[in-house]
Amino acid sequence: NKQTLNTKSVSFGNSKGNQPGCTTTMSSTTPSLQSQDYEPTPCFSLTPLCLISNFNTCPFLDDCGWCDGGINSNEKETMKILNNRLTNYLEKVRMLERENATLECKIQEECNKELPVICPDYLSYYANIEELQQKILCTKAENSRLVSQIDNTKLTADDLRAKYEAEVSLRQLVEADANGLQQILNALTLGKADLEAQVQSLKEELLCLKNDHEQEISSLQSQLGDRLNIEVTSAPSVDLNQVLQEMRCQYESIMETNRKDVEEWFNTQMEKLNQQVVTGAQQQQCYQKEIIELRRTVNALEIELQAQHRMRDSQECALTETEARYASLLTQIQCLIDNLEAQLAEIRGSLERQNREYEILLDVKSRLECEIATYHSLLESSDGKYARTMEFTAPVHTSSLGPCGIHESRSACSILPRILVKICTITEEIKDGKVISSHEHVQPCFITRTAKA
Template identity: 60%
Template sequence: MNFAWKKMRNQKTKLRSEFHSDLFMKDSHTQYQAEHSMRQLVEADINSLRRMLDELTLCKSDLESQAESLKEELLQLKQNHEQEVNALKSQLGERLNVEVDAAPNVDLNRVLNEMRSQYEALVENNHRDVEEWFAKQTEELNKQVASSSEQLQSSQAEIMELRRTVSSLEIELQAQHNLKDSLENTLTETEARYSSQLSQVQNTITNVESQLSEIRCDLERQNQEYQVLLDVKARLESEINTYRSLLESEDSKLPSNPCSTSNARGNSSGPCGSSQSRRC
């Protein structure tokens, strides 16, 4: 009985430890689900960053094409300006020839210099405005490109960090899978082993209960036999007491000298007479 009780207690302790192992496996599964959800969120962020990267690349290409277009437009403006200056010079040359014939007293050099100064000032203002506009556009474009480059580098660094995180999570997930498989195998083996042991313990308990039932029946039978013996003893003691009482009562009724009584009656041939002769 003590051995069976200790065995059952040990099995209870082992089953408790297996229960804790099962809880740990459930916690690991919950952690796996959380990490899987986190991984999906990270993958969604990576896809969003990739789309953003593609958009920034397209924006950069568009800005570069706009810069090239502005450079070509500035070059075209310079060429047009030179052509207009040359055409104006040729027109002014013909006009000067006509005016020299018509009015020789006019200072043509002064007029020409004034016109040239005005036109050069106008051209200089236009050129300065165009250069300022181009410089402003170029500066804004460079700022956008720099911001896009910084954002691109930040996105690339974040993508690399997310990839390392995903790789680490995949390794940890694989380890959790291996641990889960190992725990499941251990649990299956433990369940099979303890099922056999529980069956043996159940058989032992059944045998012990059967033995206890037999012992209880034997005790009840012996108790009944003991009660019968006690009753027999009581009856025998009662009968003995009865016989003793009867004998004592009979002895009290008998005379103290039976031989004298017999002689007085003249029964010399009686047993008392012979007894008396023998006593004499």
């Protein structure tokens, strides 16, 4: 609501110009109500010129030219004029009170009126809104399903990758074992070839021994034949078959012994080699098992590490989203707090302005009451006269806030029963709490009244 301050000048004095007049200012604070049906009537009230009777003697009153007795003859006319002014003022006050009551009744009627609220028809949009909401829900469900499928596919791919890596490592181990066994087979093949060569050499040696034996037998037979011929002639005969049989048995026993020794040596070497092969194979299997277990452990740890990394990434994303969400909430709350603080500042400013206006209205009311009391005292004491004249002055300072932010202040000096009034009007223009311009206007005014002795 806008508030305007209206001022109106009223002159109290003689219409013929015989006596100097007294000028005061009527000001009022009228709230302008914004309504569609009526315009508010401006309300004028009198800003009184308060006459404060502090009975202090004015030092400059002895030299004043207004203290002559020429005004005593016009006291009744002055009182009549004042009475007429007061009557007009009271009539205006009553008229304005009636207008204010009428306006209050109109305002109350306007406030009590129940205007029909016409709401736009949004029923035609509800079907589309519900359909779109269903589509949004279906799309969200499909997105969540696809996200879950993608996550499951990623987990399956990770498991298959881990299994593939485990199988590749196992294949590498098997290939390494096959290579080791191939080397052992090659070594055994070489050993077999060496043994076969040794057997062949032993066979050749046996053949050589047999040939040598046959040659020796033949030579011995030839020698024995020669000797036999000699012995036949000179000595008894010897059974050669038996001797040959004995020699054959002797050589066969030697050959059997050599064969057995070679077989025993070959068997012992083969057993040693087989034991070495079995021990190496067992150790290799143990090592391979340990390597497989270690690789499985490494793969499991790698899978767990990847799962922990994914969990960390998901938690970081969730933390980032939470921080962003709470930051947006904090920004909204801060904006709300700023708006509330701005509204609170506006409310405080409005309250301060209303308090100032209320103080101004109270000041106006007190001045009006003081002026009415002064007029009553003037009316009561208008029939008598004082035995002696008391001359005093009382400074009065009144201030009112005019339109457009112009501050007006007035000071007055009065005497009783002869009242010398000097109206000093100071007009100050204030902008942003600073005085831009100031004008002072002094106007003397003399009022005479009689009082009972």
